[in-house]
Amino acid sequence: MSPQRRARQKVTVTADLVILTIRADRLNVLLVERANEPFAGKPALPGGFLRGRESLDETAARELAEETGMDAARLHLEQIGVYSDPDRDPRDPRVITCAYLAIAPDLPLPTAGSDARAARWVPVAEAERVRLAFDHGDILRDGVELARDKLQFTTVATAFCGDEFTIGDLRAVYEAVWGVALDKPNFHRKVTDADGFVVATGGKRPTAGGRPAALYRAGGATVLSPPMMRSRRTGE
Amino acid sequence: MSPQRRARQKVTVTADLVILTIRADRLNVLLVERANEPFAGKPALPGGFLRGRESLDETAARELAEETGMDAARLHLEQIGVYSDPDRDPRDPRVITCAYLAIAPDLPLPTAGSDARAARWVPVAEAERVRLAFDHGDILRDGVELARDKLQFTTVATAFCGDEFTIGDLRAVYEAVWGVALDKPNFHRKVTDADGFVVATGGKRPTAGGRPAALYRAGGATVLSPPMMRSRRTGE
DNA sequence: AGAATAGTGTCTGTAAGACAGTATTTG
DNA sequence: CAAATACTGTCTTACAGACACTATTCT
Structure with a gap:
């Protein structure tokens, strides 16, 4: 009478960020180069693992601060959605991610300090043509689409x-x-x-x-x- | 040089459903009575654990079929968002849920068969005044608000x-x-x-x-x- | 003065809201 | 016929889009 216990399983959770800004009149997104496998060396969205007693919103805010030095409290930050396809990580079928949209003014990137792994602004039009790690291509598209809709309303x-x-x-x-x-x-x-x-x-x-x-x-x-x-x- | 491994932790994931329908010209939501602790006997949104190699969308579709007998492929089903506050489950700080909005025509509930734990339609106005298990009150509000917005556009x-x-x-x-x-x-x-x-x-x-x-x-x-x-x- | 960018006035078409009126049924 | 419900016409107001025009600066 409790099949849940049998079915219950634990998964790893990350928060990934679509950080958008306007540079030279073009929409840009922050991409990093992955340091570790899988997809080591490939461009990806910044993100990281859920830690301790954090909520995912806090994970996203923390990653945002680490990657860009921006104070998440002063930025627009909202959920895009969850991505949980078992094939999204080639090595572990049970890593799901919650994607966030962050909207930032055009600030200089503090490449020094913190976790910043070769973070750089890339025009969205360009980033959408590149093959990103995991399902980050889908996430980027969804994030940009969400931003476009949000601007309307x-x-x-x-x-x-x-x-x-x-x-x-x-x-x-x-x-x-x-x-x-x-x-x-x-x-x-x-x-x-x-x-x-x-x-x-x-x-x-x-x-x-x-x-x-x-x-x-x-x-x-x-x-x-x-x-x-x-x-x-x-x-x- | 890989603090992720230290920080990485595993969590339990559920999919919860805000299933809406119109009955007697009023907006209704499907509530169940919880069988197990925590919140045993309390009203809650239907939902269940992510299983095997499912995506969360599949978990939601499966739960929807189990609770209502409806074919998820013929219904509107979309994500509301993730709820990951460490205090949302009083017994385990690492149970997060992905909430889904389902929109259904007014069908008879197959109280027989399947997992149906005293599932019943409740007018939303009433359900919003009742204290639901976990953070399901927040989820219900967000789901209804999402439905209201979606109707516009x-x-x-x-x-x-x-x-x-x-x-x-x-x-x-x-x-x-x-x-x-x-x-x-x-x-x-x-x-x-x-x-x-x-x-x-x-x-x-x-x-x-x-x-x-x-x-x-x-x-x-x-x-x-x-x-x-x-x-x-x-x-x- | 002339170029450049910011901002206002005005006109036209479309769509929303109010509501009067017409159409098609039952009793 | 009256009552009831579905649907159409028409008028008013508001807003989007086009674009001519005015305002304020720099060289």
């Missing part, structure tokens, strides 16, 4: 920017993540009209020979209503 | 209906899940105009003293564009 786009940013910076985020050009005037109006998306700081940032752009900070809202539509009829 | 609402349904049936789904009244004429037009949401079968279903309703089947589309808006300005 939430205000996370601000997580790609620093504390202060211009509307143009924010538009560059949407254009990089979606890979489309947006109408500047309409974007400006939409963002500034949306409730709690951005708040003006009063400051201005000079531009290369042009009217200086007003600076903004992220507003309190997390859901974006009405959503930023990813062209319905203009056919993606 | 996808065509999953049809998964609540049988093979053939009327526009009124489909509207009842939205009204039950969102807990709001929708305008009948506008809903009808919106659904029938949306591309690939529903397709008319040509059949009709008589109603209690009224014009018979046309019957539809689910269309091929999975994303709903434009989305079914959950009242922007009419204040939720």
